[in-house]
Amino acid sequence: MTATAVSVKPASLLLEGVSVERAGRVVLANVSLRARGGVIAVLGPNGSGKTTLLRALATVTSQAAGLIRVDGLDPTDPSQRLQVRSFLGYGPQAMRFHPRTKVFDAVDYVATLRLDLPTAPRQRETWRVIDVLDLGRLAGNRLSSLSEGNRQRVTIAQGLLGPPRFAVFDEPLVSLDPEIRLRCQNALGDLGRRCTIVMASHLVNEAASFADQVIVLGQGQPAFVGTPAQLIAEGGGQTATHGYLAVRGAGH
Amino acid sequence: MSVASSDAELLRRIATGDRNALGNLYREHSGWLMVRLQRRCGDPDLADQALQDTFVAVWKSAASWRGDGDVGAWLWGIGVRRLVDVLRKQKPRTDEDQNAQPAPSAEQMAMDRRLSGPLASAVASLDPDLREVFLLANLDQLTTREISILRGIPQGTVKTRLARARRTLKAELGSATQGDAA
Amino acid sequence: MTVSDLQLAAYRDGRLDPVSDAAVEELLMVDQTLRKRLGALAPPNRLDSVWLEVGHAIDQPAPGWLERVAGRLGVPEPAARLAGATPTLTRAWLYGIGGLVLLSLILSADTTQGDQRFLSYLLLAPLLVVLAVAAAYGRSTDPTHEITIAAPLAGIRLLLWRVLAVAPTAMIMNLAVGFLLRAGRFSFAWILPALACALATLALTTTLSVRRSASIVAAGYVVVVGMVAAGSADNLVAFRASGQLVFAVLAAVAGGLLVVFRGRLEEAVLR
Numbered sequence: 024m025t026a027t028a029v030s031v032k033p034a035s036l037l038l039e040g041v042s043v044e045r046a047g048r049v050v051l052a053n054v055s056l057r058a059r060g061g062v063i064a065v066l067g068p069n070g071s072g073k074t075t076l077l078r079a080l081a082t083v084t085s086q087a088a089g090l091i092r093v094d095g096l097d098p099t100d101p102s103q104r105l106q107v108r109s110f111l112g113y114g115p116q117a118m119r120f121h122p123r124t125k126v127f128d129a130v131d132y133v134a135t136l137r138l139d140l141p142t143a144p145r146q147r148e149t150w151r152v153i154d155v156l157d158l159g160r161l162a163g164n165r166l167s168s169l170s171e172g173n174r175q176r177v178t179i180a181q182g183l184l185g186p187p188r189f190a191v192f193d194e195p196l197v198s199l200d201p202e203i204r205l206r207c208q209n210a211l212g213d214l215g216r217r218c219t220i221v222m223a224s225h226l227v228n229e230a231a232s233f234a235d236q237v238i239v240l241g242q243g244q245p246a247f248v249g250t251p252a253q254l255i256a257e258g259g260g261q262t263a264t265h266g267y268l269a270v271r272g273a274g275h
Numbered sequence: 276m277s278v279a280s281s282d283a284e285l286l287r288r289i290a291t292g293d294r295n296a297l298g299n300l301y302r303e304h305s306g307w308l309m310v311r312l313q314r315r316c317g318d319p320d321l322a323d324q325a326l327q328d329t330f331v332a333v334w335k336s337a338a339s340w341r342g343d344g345d346v347g348a349w350l351w352g353i354g355v356r357r358l359v360d361v362l363r364k365q366k367p368r369t370d371e372d373q374n375a376q377p378a379p380s381a382e383q384m385a386m387d388r389r390l391s392g393p394l395a396s397a398v399a400s401l402d403p404d405l406r407e408v409f410l411l412a413n414l415d416q417l418t419t420r421e422i423s424i425l426r427g428i429p430q431g432t433v434k435t436r437l438a439r440a441r442r443t444l445k446a447e448l449g450s451a452t453q454g455d456a457a
Numbered sequence: 458m459t460v461s462d463l464q465l466a467a468y469r470d471g472r473l474d475p476v477s478d479a480a481v482e483e484l485l486m487v488d489q490t491l492r493k494r495l496g497a498l499a500p501p502n503r504l505d506s507v508w509l510e511v512g513h514a515i516d517q518p519a520p521g522w523l524e525r526v527a528g529r530l531g532v533p534e535p536a537a538r539l540a541g542a543t544p545t546l547t548r549a550w551l552y553g554i555g556g557l558v559l560l561s562l563i564l565s566a567d568t569t570q571g572d573q574r575f576l577s578y579l580l581l582a583p584l585l586v587v588l589a590v591a592a593a594y595g596r597s598t599d600p601t602h603e604i605t606i607a608a609p610l611a612g613i614r615l616l617l618w619r620v621l622a623v624a625p626t627a628m629i630m631n632l633a634v635g636f637l638l639r640a641g642r643f644s645f646a647w648i649l650p651a652l653a654c655a656l657a658t659l660a661l662t663t664t665l666s667v668r669r670s671a672s673i674v675a676a677g678y679v680v681v682v683g684m685v686a687a688g689s690a691d692n693l694v695a696f697r698a699s700g701q702l703v704f705a706v707l708a709a710v711a712g713g714l715l716v717v718f719r720g721r722l723e724e725a726v727l728r
Contacts, residue, residue, distance in 0.1 A: 081607050108609040119600040125518045132601070135538045136608035136615065142534045150513050160294075162516040181604070294515075301511070305504050306496020310469050311485065317471075323507050330507075331514045348486055399475035406475070414482060 033060035033219045034094040034110060034189035036080075041089035043072035043079075051076060054089075054238060054246050062215040064230035064251075065223045066267060067240030073223040074116060074193055080221055081113040081191040093189050093219075108137075112187030112218070116194050118178040122167035126158055126177055129166060133181040152183040155210050171198040179207050183214055190214065192222045196229055208233050231255070231263035239270045282346035289337035297334055304347060305330070308354050315415075315425065316358055321365075325358035332357065352416070359421045397447045401440055408433055409440035460484065460491060469498050530625050536618045556581075558634065575643045576692050580682060582631040582647035583654045584675050589627045590620055590658050591671030616659075616667075624655070646696040649704040654678050656711035663718040 036058045043051035051072030056063065065073050079087035082104035094110075096103040120129050131149040138145055153159055156176045166174060179195050195211065196204055211220060212233045224230035231237055231251040239247040239254070247254065247270040251263055258265025282303065288296035305326060313322035332353050340349060398406060411422045419437070423430040460468075460481055467473040468481045484491050520528070520537075527537040560581060605615070631651070635644025654674050661670035685700075686692035694700060 083603060083607050105609060108607060111607060113604060113607040115603045118604060121600055127516070127518050128521075132538060133604060133608070135535050136605060139609075146517075150517075154509070159512055159516050162513075163518040297511075298508070301508055304492070304496070305507065306499035307485065307492040308496075309499045309504060309507070310495050314469070314471060319503065323503060323510075327507050327510045327514060330511045334511075334515050345487070347489065347492055351486075396476055399479060410479075410482075414486075 031186075031188055031217050033217055035059045035092070036063070036189070036219050036221070037090065037092040039090035041076065041079075041087055041091060043075045043087050045072070045075070051087075051240055052246070054240075054248070056236065056238065056248055058219055058236060060215060060217070060219055061235030062211060062220045062222060062233060063236045063238065064234035065221060065238045065240065066225070066227055066230060067223075067238075067246075068225070071240040073240060077191050077193050077221060077223055078115075080189075081111065081115070082107050083113075107189070110185070110188040112137075112182040112185060112190035112214075114178045114182035114190075114192040114195055116223075118174075118181075120166055120177075123165050125163055125165055126169070127153065127162040129177060130181045130184070134184050137184055148184060152180040155183060155213075156180040157206060172200060172203055175199055176203065176207065179210060183210065186214060186218060188218050190218050190220045192220065194223055194225070196224055196226050204229065227264045227267045228262055237263075239267055241271055283340075283342060286333075286337050286340050286346060287342075289334060290340075297330065300333065300346075301330055304350050307347075308350060311351070312354055312358055315355060315411075316362065321358065321361050324361045325354060328357040328361065329354040355415045355417065356421070359417065359424050362427075363424045397444055400447075401443060405436050405440040405443065408436040409444075412437055460494075462494070465491075465495055466498060469495065527626065530629065532621065532625060536621050539615065539618055558630075572643065573692050575638065575640050575646075576686055578634065578638055578640060579643065579647050579650070579693070579696050580679055582634070583651035583678060585631060586624060586627045586651040587654045587658055587671050587675050587678075589624055590655050591668055616662075620655075620659075627651075643693070643696065646693075646701070649701050649708060650678070650682075650696070653704045653708040653711060656708050656715060660711040660714040660718070663715075663721040 036056065038054050038056040041051070041054045042049055050070065054076070065076065067073050075084065075086055078084040079091060079099050080093065082098040085099040087099060091098060093107050096107050098104050098107045124132070127149065130153060131146060134140075134145050134149045138148060140148065150159075153162055156179060158173070158176055158180060161169065161173060166177065169177070175195065175198055179192065182190055182192055182195075192211070196207060199207060208229070211222065214220060215235070222230065222234070231254060234251055237247070237249060237251055237254050241247075247257070254263050254266035254270065255261070256266065258267070258269045282300065285296045285300045285303075289300065308329065309322055309326050312325050313319055316322055316325075329350065333350070340346070398409065401409065407426070408422055411417050411425065412419075417425065419430050419433045422428075422433045426433070460477075464473060464477055464481070468478060473481065481491075485495070524537045528534065560577060608615075628648075628651075631647060632644055635647075638644075658667070658670045658674045661673060665673070682695045685695045691697075695703075
């Protein structure tokens with residue numbers, strides 16, 4: 024009804040030979056990918072450079088080598104990242120907020136930062152994302168009173184503000200019970216129709232179930248990049264987890 | 276009446292913070308309130324705002340309902356006053372708005388709660404400006420000030436029109452009329 | 458009287474003849490069935506969206522006290538929102554204001570020194586403004602930092618919004634304390650020093666962190682003004698006409714530097 028009705032084009036994403044080094048060791052090597060719209064799931068164990076890659080895409084770090092372009096802009100370049108931020112949604116891992124802040128205020132605070140709107144339409148947009156995640160009844164509750172899963176929903180909700188044309192979520196599906204996880208997957212899937220979403224996850228099957236592309240990071244190895252179907256095929260046609268293990272075990 | 280008693284029951288539950296009860300009350304009454312509020316102001320957006328404010332007020336003040344009488348009439352009393360508040364908060368109308376106003380406004384009138392027989396036809400035959408003001412005062416029980424806000428006319432004009440309406444009605448119906456509400 | 462569906466639709470649209478219209482209005486005051494029938498003629502999508510808005514209005518928390526106070530002082534709503542949602546600010550605030558009020562009360566008790574007793578007040582008042590600037594943007598104290606820097610409003614605009622949100626309160630507190638002390642014209646003598654200190658803090662922020670800049674400026678201000686006062690028979694000499702002129706020049710220089718290096722401030726505040 025509000026901003027959602029406006030047809031917006033998802034941002035294009037181009038990764039070419041992207042690597043992350045930590046303490047002189049390559050933890051993420053040679054990721055190449057091209058996308059416009061849809062959900063791209065980045066899978067890999069802790070320490071595989073997922074978070075660094077995502078933070079680089081979200082314009083908050085420059086510690087990634089290689090070519091990264093979001094709508095032709097380099098999110099690691101200080102002079103270009105402000106432009107990227109104007110259409111970016113970002114849900115960091117374990118997003119932190121002052122615990123006494125109320126749910127509505129937390130989301131509306133991010134809306135104030137991110138959207139250049141007068142109060143009334145801005146708060147309508149805040150309510151829109153709160154309703155998408157079905158957080159309405161909790162809007163007046165303090166973050167400290169929420170379960171971890173509900174705090175996770177707040178993180179996802181604020182990432183939908185705008186709505187963005189490019190969004191980055193670090194482990195958005197963690198600590199959600201199945202019913203709510205499905206709701207969040209649907210929310211991200213819906214957003215994926217007019218937004219390019221990069222999402223890190225260690226929940227292989229769940230992420231593969233609604234992702235359009237999958238990146239599996241290997242420790243210092245070139246990664247697997249393909250569709251969920253291709254990943255499942257790698258695992259002998261069983262599940263995405265089988266494919267994930269096969270890809271990583273083989274050092275693809 | 277079962278509907279009335281269930282309405283009262285809903286209000287009691289709303290007073291304890293039961294949102295589902297508010298939802299049920301909304302389902303029961305929002306429709307006719309919306310139509311009637313829109314008849315009073317001629318503007319769907321203002322009617323919607325007044326309807327919203329009405330149920331927010333019900334949520335906050337359900338406990339203040341005395342527990343007798345018709346819940347629907349109580350709701351309407353809140354609704355029409357919310358409508359006045361909404362109009363009061365509106366920015367001053369621009370010239371364009373004022374030009375656009377008369378068309379919907381001319382269709383709007385309210386009728387006295389005791390209207391029937393000769394009084395009804397006497398009221399119906401009043402000049403539309405007089406009739407409107409007379410009915411807002413008697414049917415919706417609005418004050419001169421509230422009518423002046425709702426209609427966007429000065430309070431003095433409201434008073435003059437009310438007095439003229441009463442004089443006309445008295446003349447038509449003779450001294451036995453009871454339509455001249457205080 | 459029975460009302461037909463056709464008549465009811467005509468009532469809804471305001472097309473019913475006056476006599477029947479009056480009858481419908483009258484019946485609506487008492488007739489539950491008629492209400493239900495009329496309700497069925499209301500647009501369902503509008504009823505749904507009003508219901509959604511009712512929920513929002515009920516569930517939306519009222520703004521906190523800081524936001525309300527800031528709003529009443531004329532602070533723009535987005536600035537008040539940004540300040541109010543950052544409790545670190547509130548806390549730094551309360552300490553600052555509490556400290557100043559306490560000190561002012563202690564100082565006002567000693568009336569033997571005449572005008573000279575205002576020195577501490579004039580030393581402290583600009584510091585409250587510097588504190589406001591420092592509290593306005595701090596990585597270490599802002600748990601939302603990660604999300605904040607990824608927003609387009611990050612950097613200088615956010616810093617200035619927040620300064621705008623807290624500075625008027627600081628000014629008013631200072632003036633209030635001045636009147637409480639019956640400091641007369643000295644109630645205003647801190648304004649130029651405060652402006653110079655605030656601008657100097659922002660100018661330094663182009664190369665240092667906000668907190669470090671604020672600490673350096675605050676310390677520098679206290680030391681220099683303190684030394685000037687100690688070296689002169691009149692300990693308020695820094696706040697008389699010549700001193701004010703120096704602060705005005707300093708403010709202009711700092712402001713100029715800020716304009717020249719504003720591009721670097723954009724990057725710097727992210728540290």
